[in-house]
Amino acid sequence: TTGEKRAAPEETxxxxxxxxxxxxxxxxxxxxxxxxxPKTLPATNFRVRVRDESIGxxxxxxxxxxxxxxxxxxxxxxxxxxxxxxxxxxxTYQLPNFEKNYDEFKKLGIDEIYCMxxxxxxxxxxxxxxxxxxHVKVIPDGSLAFTNAMGMxxxxxxxxxxxxxxxxxxxxxxxxxxxxxxxxxxCENGSVDDDPYGASSPENILKYLKGEDFDAGDPCKLR
Numbered sequence: 001t002t003g004e005k006r007a008a009p010e011e012t013x014x015x016x017x018x019x020x021x022x023x024x025x026x027x028x029x030x031x032x033x034x035x036x037x038p039k040t041l042p043a044t045n046f047r048v049r050v051r052d053e054s055i056g057x058x059x060x061x062x063x064x065x066x067x068x069x070x071x072x073x074x075x076x077x078x079x080x081x082x083x084x085x086x087x088x089x090x091x092t093y094q095l096p097n098f099e100k101n102y103d104e105f106k107k108l109g110i111d112e113i114y115c116m117x118x119x120x121x122x123x124x125x126x127x128x129x130x131x132x133x134x135h136v137k138v139i140p141d142g143s144l145a146f147t148n149a150m151g152m153x154x155x156x157x158x159x160x161x162x163x164x165x166x167x168x169x170x171x172x173x174x175x176x177x178x179x180x181x182x183x184x185x186x187c188e189n190g191s192v193d194d195d196p197y198g199a200s201s202p203e204n205i206l207k208y209l210k211g212e213d214f215d216a217g218d219p220c221k222l223r
Contacts, residue, residue: 081116
């Protein structure tokens, strides 16, 4: 079973390379992007389970389609994507520390923080509840539509995961990617150690927003 009846999930509304001195980009300043990354966030649809009390009963949830525009358009956002919900690094460090630093991100001009994973909405909602999220919003990319379009899909058969997302983050303003933070060494079916964590951490992204030295991870060009 999905376990939906046992918990009320979050209601949905709509890396290491050499470090360098970077500041918030101006019109004539280059930003550091990952290889093959699109210039704008992909336009995709996400199937999401949301709570609807009008349904009644023990399981008042329904399916809705949420678009990339619904999440990102007209906002300056941080989007971070990771290999899987409930996995150790994601659950112990990355997601809770984004939640913890939410107010600081807001002060530095970020409207929303989104966490994406190649998991279905049932799993992402339960993970959000287990993490006691109040600010960070979760996005289920179970079909890999967004992850594939970003060029961040990797095969993780070594862990029995199948296709998942490489760990990365971006700052985007009105859908346009401003800066990427891609964990180095993007690889498939590597060892248990091939899931680096640093460039996409909230602490590193805050350095960028403050105009301090930061780690962009794998520095490459836009598509």
